[in-house]
Amino acid sequence: MFINVRLPDGSVHRLEALEGWRVMEVIRDWGLPIKAECGGACACATCHVWVGKEWAGKLVQPTDEESEMLDGAFQVDERSRLCCQIIMTPELDGLEVELAPESLADDADIPVAVGSSG
């Protein structure tokens, strides 16, 4: 299964994802420049993404912990999630997320991810 990730520069990357992986891990492990400072512990909000509207209903609702952490992020709206808290399941095949600008790694030198079709 795949996810589609839009970076702040507008580029879209189609990445292969495995069941049980966190969306943050998929993005990071394919080499896209995501900060994800706490490594997935729901303690930093630097993995903030906007989820495509049509996907919202398919995601498990955010925990209180995630909502509190998101409160401290910028440009939060109803599409906002911490992508380290989204676990891949077959229902999420094709998931579309957009990386919020503050989640972009500072030294972002946008690489061409392996497995990406641009």
Ligand code: FES
């Ligand atoms: S990586 Fe820190 S909250 Fe997701």
